Amino acid sequence: MSNGYEEDLAMYEEAQGPMRKQFDNRALLKPISNTRYPRQPISFEPDTELGKVLDAMAKKHIGAVLIIQDGRISGIFAERDTLIKNIYRCDDLKRPVSEFMTPNPDCLMPHDSIAFALNRMVQGGYRHIPLMDSAGAPVGLLSMRDVVAYIVSYFPAEILNLPPHSEHNPPDRSIVGG
Structure with missing residues (x-):
């Protein structure tokens, strides 16, 4: 007597193709x-006002932009730069993004x-890494989310x-000081 599992499995394979890719160290190599990193990174010139850059990032829901000078990544x-560099004053928004960017x-x-990209991101402590071609021109921006x-x-x-919820009960946070 069949429990229907084999039939379900056969229907799944028919609809989805082979079961799934196998994940091992070769996948990261x-x-x-x-x-699926963005092939057209959003970029600005170094003298662009910070406010314009922040507006574009908010409208496009992106966490980083490239600063390009003479066709190369400068x-x-x-978004972390906003917090780390204490960008909160209105007069900061008129200043050039080059004053706040991470250079080079x-x-x-x-x-x-992919393994090398992960290594660089973890060692460097950043979530985005620019991608360039052999001539140094920008071709993409890889994020930790992409990986x-x-x-x-x-x-x-x-x-x-x-x-939709964890199988573990969340800790009781109603205790004073907890």
Whole structure:
């Protein structure tokens, strides 16, 4: 007597193709180009007013932009820079983004491995890394979110079918001082 599992599995395989990709260290040795990083990074000139950059980041829901001078990456400005560099005064918004950007950021190429990108991000303590071609021109901006999405693609059923709440009860935070 069949419990229907085999039929369900057969229907799933028919609809989805092979069960799933296998995740192992080889998946991280694949090139960055296997992720779905933005191919057209948002960029600004170094003399662009900070307020204009922040407006664009908010409207496009992005966490970082490239600063380009003479067709090359001269810096990166990320949402973290806003917090770390205490950008909160109205007069700051009129100043050039070059005063607040991270100059000469580490850059990678699309053929570099995902593992190497993760290493650079963790060692450098940043969530975004610019991608450039062999001539130094910008071709993308890889985010930690892009890498996580790539890894999650190996576990679609396990990740997407999680219950809406953790199976563990949250700690009681009503205790004074807790």
